[in-house]
Amino acid sequence: MKENTLKSSWNAGRSNLGLWLTAGDPTAIEHLADIDLDYICFDLQHGVIDYQRAVSGLQALRPSKAVPVARAPWNEPGIIGKLLDAGAMGVIIPMVNTVEEARAAVRACRYAPAGSRSYGPTRANIVLGPDYYSDANEQVACIPMIETKTAVENLEAIVEVEGIDAVYVGPADLAVSFGLPPGSDNPDPAYQAALAKVVEVCTAKGIAPGIHTHPGLVQTRLDQGFTMVTVTADILALSAGVKAALAVARGEVEAGSPGAMY
Numbered sequence: 594m595k596e597n598t599l600k601s602s603w604n605a606g607r608s609n610l611g612l613w614l615t616a617g618d619p620t621a622i623e624h625l626a627d628i629d630l631d632y633i634c635f636d637l638q639h640g641v642i643d644y645q646r647a648v649s650g651l652q653a654l655r656p657s658k659a660v661p662v663a664r665a666p667w668n669e670p671g672i673i674g675k676l677l678d679a680g681a682m683g684v685i686i687p688m689v690n691t692v693e694e695a696r697a698a699v700r701a702c703r704y705a706p707a708g709s710r711s712y713g714p715t716r717a718n719i720v721l722g723p724d725y726y727s728d729a730n731e732q733v734a735c736i737p738m739i740e741t742k743t744a745v746e747n748l749e750a751i752v753e754v755e756g757i758d759a760v761y762v763g764p765a766d767l768a769v770s771f772g773l774p775p776g777s778d779n780p781d782p783a784y785q786a787a788l789a790k791v792v793e794v795c796t797a798k799g800i801a802p803g804i805h806t807h808p809g810l811v812q813t814r815l816d817q818g819f820t821m822v823t824v825t826a827d828i829l830a831l832s833a834g835v836k837a838a839l840a841v842a843r844g845e846v847e848a849g850s851p852g853a854m855y
Contacts (some may be wrong), residue, residue, distance in 0.1 A: 594728035595721045597682045599632050599660040599821075600758055603801040608815055611662070613805070613826035615640035619653040621827060626657035634662040634823065637672070638687050644675060648716070651680045655720060662734070668694055670701035674710050677702065680720045683734030685761050690744045692751055695737050699756035702735040707756060734758040736803065736821075740766035745787045752798045759801035759821055762791055777806055778813075792818035 602609050609631035614622070617635055625633070633654060635647045642650070647663060654661055662683040663676040673684050686698040700708040707730050718725050721732075735756055739745060740763030752760070765775035767787060773779050788804075795802040796818060803821030806814050807829070814822050825833075840846040 594725050594732050595682075597660060597732040597734060598658070599662075599683060600732065600734055602631065603759065603820060606820075608820045608822065609801075610811070611659070611821070611823045612830075613823050614642065614650065615826050615828050617642040617646050617650040617827070619646075619649045621831075622650050622653040625827070626654055626659070628659075630657075630659040632660040632662050632683070632821075633657065634664055634685060635681070636664045636826075637676070638664050638666045640664075644672070644679075647676065647681075648679045651716070651720075660734075662736070664738075668698055668701075668737075670697070670709065673698075673701040674713075677710070677729070677733060678714045678717055680716045682721070682732065683736055683758075685736045685738060687738045687763070688740060688744075688766075689737035689751065689760075690741055691747055692754060695751045695754040695757060698737050699735050699754055702733055703730045703756055736761050738763050739791055740764075741770040742767075742787070743770070745790055748790060748794050752794055752800050757800060759803050760791065760795055761803040761821065762788065762805065762819075764788075764805055777810055788817065 599609060611632035611634060612630050613634050613636060615636050635642050635650055637647060651661055660682050661680060663681040664685040665673050665676060668686050668689060676684055684702060689695050689698055701710060702708060704710050714725050736759045737757060739760045764777050768779050768784060769775050771784050773781055773784060792802045801820045804814050804819045805823050808824055811822055811824055
């Protein structure tokens, strides 16, 4: 089976940068496939990507060295299994708040005896290798989301669940659970302590701490110890590029300057 270089990188202690897809247009993905990214994630929870569009996107991404990851709509074994059968090499699973929910996430990602995933890798066998079944439990990344105060409180127990490879912080939902407005960051001491705890607990356990962010926060998150950091999203990058091009066209920014796209 094809090596999951994201997991290999985590095991080596390296940091990884990724792209989030919320629209998932296959033509756009073909243009993104050659960019030097460590992973690209299809968002089936809050994005406008359904299962068939995710499959088309995975097909467009096939030549890329970036590891294909998908965020499932929820912690439900049917869609988790389908995303893995389609060729995703990792699944980000929303709102994992308890040990039992973490165990359910792992079961959905693993074949027996480690889990209860049903066998039928329709596309994965073709794109990831004929030995998919024998290697999938080792290569597939199970990534529960830590995005509530409850999840942070239960974190030590959650990371003890065998089969978890990384956790992924949803900063907006985490803020909401602390009674704060949603956003990528917040100076609130309790919120910052929660982020620090995620890094500390995961690092001690040998599990990669991941987080959703934007370009201006990436270095901060890397300095804090996060090793799976999403840099931007397709729609956000598209909008930023158009705005930058317009700024040049209107003479607001000089072409070739740091603020210019072209």
